[in-house]
Amino acid sequence: MVNRAKIKELLNESACSHSKDKKPGEGCDKPKPGLAAGGCAFDGAQISLFPYADAVHLVHGPQTCLGASWETRETLSSYEGRDHTVMGFTTGIRTNDVIFGGDKRLADSIDFIMKEYAPEAIFVYSTCVTALVGDDIDMTCKLGSEKHGVPIVPVHAPGFVGGKNLGSRLAGEAVLEHLIGTKEPEFTTPYDINLIGDYNVTGDMWQYLPILDKIGIRVLSSMSGDGRVGSIRTAHRAKLNVIVCAKSLITLCRKMKEQYDIPWISVSFYGKRDTAFAIREIVNALGDEKLIAKAEEVLAEEEEKLEARLKPYKEMFAGKKAVLNTGGNKAWSIASGLQDLGIEVVATSIRKSTADDIEKAKEYLGPDGILMKAPASEQSKVIDEKGAHILLAGGRSLYTAIKKKISFIDVNQEKKVSYGGFEGLLNLAEDLKSAFNNPVFANVSKKAPWETVSMEAE
Structure with a gap:
């Protein structure tokens, strides 16, 4: 009970x-x-x-x-x-x-x-x-x-x-x-980690796991994206807990530290900067010099390839402004990805964010960024005041974008494409390109031909 x-x-x-x-x-x-x-x-x-x-x-x-x-x-x-x-x-x-x-x-x-x-x-x-x-x-x-x-x-x-x-x-x-602690793993490595709080929505985990694997880091278990019951039962043998955005599970990590002496860190894998930062945080927490050197080698290689592929998108998005209305950690994590693409984030919603999320949102948006506490009533006014070109939010905000004649992308859990990791950033760039080039948002709020004729007659 x-x-x-x-x-x-x-x-x-x-x-x-x-x-x-x-x-x-x-x-x-x-x-x-x-x-x-x-x-x-x-x-x-x-x-x-x-x-x-x-x-x-x-x-x-x-x-x-x-x-x-x-x-x-x-x-x-x-x-x-x-x-x-x-x-x-x-x-x-x-x-x-x-x-x-x-x-x-x-x-x-x-x-x-x-x-x-x-x-x-x-x-x-x-x-x-x-x-x-x-x-x-x-x-x-x-x-x-x-x-x-x-x-x-x-x-x-x-x-x-x-x-x-x-x-x-x-x-x-x-x-x-x-479950945790009720089974022993077949073997362990010095670089075993647990991923906590990534639910692999649209395959977000699969964007950064190959990089971790390339470095030599093994995911022992996940709570709970693409997870297995047998693996989570062995989670007490990991060397590090990695909270991926979902701060609601911080209690689990704190108690695993107390019971099993497993340290924990909190990271995000949205955008180029945060993905690289997350990987560096993981290897530094594991504390092996060879692993740290290997991570820097892999990151340099991956970032070089990514930057070449991002260049045309950055040129296309120069001068664009975005308003972000989503929940929790995405108030700053998706903002980071947008900024990596050269888009200025002028406002973000903090209605469902933790104190840590709000502090990060302030840091990412800077002194001129607007933190919306009541986004449903604020976002329309902010779009006008800041001259935003796109609104990234949940499906219910589509009508605000249509009314304001700006582009729109659904970035909540209903999204169909992953935005996690380096490859996910390219997915986000492609979706932004499609949204900016979509004629629907420019035409949907225009008056019908017969309305225009009747007004001219008057």
């Missing part, structure tokens, strides 16, 4: 850089009325764990909870076995289960899944209804795990406890308690 002490602990994360400025009882993700409207804790937990394609994700609740959350992001996987995420699994509790309890239905569902699908693990998500009813999913999962010999992990993230950020932290707690 939902543990209030656990929730309180996660809402007052000591590893957050701004914790020292908080008053007692204040947290970095304290629930507020209406917070779950932008995605509840259950959504956040599923987003963080769903990329495990070798596990079944079982929603213990009404069918509508599954329908509202299943496949919300295009998290790509190279898993060669049966990809269980292409199906949605739910206990589909009914009125009788609410009255008499849904534990029996959950146990039967686990038995059915193991018989028909035989996954490497099952994640069981509590929802608002089953949490309020008081179903003991911990005991049911424990008995099921003993019966079938695979990890069956209870995830206590019902929607009413808070927003997506808290849900991600609760997912990290479940993985730390039930």
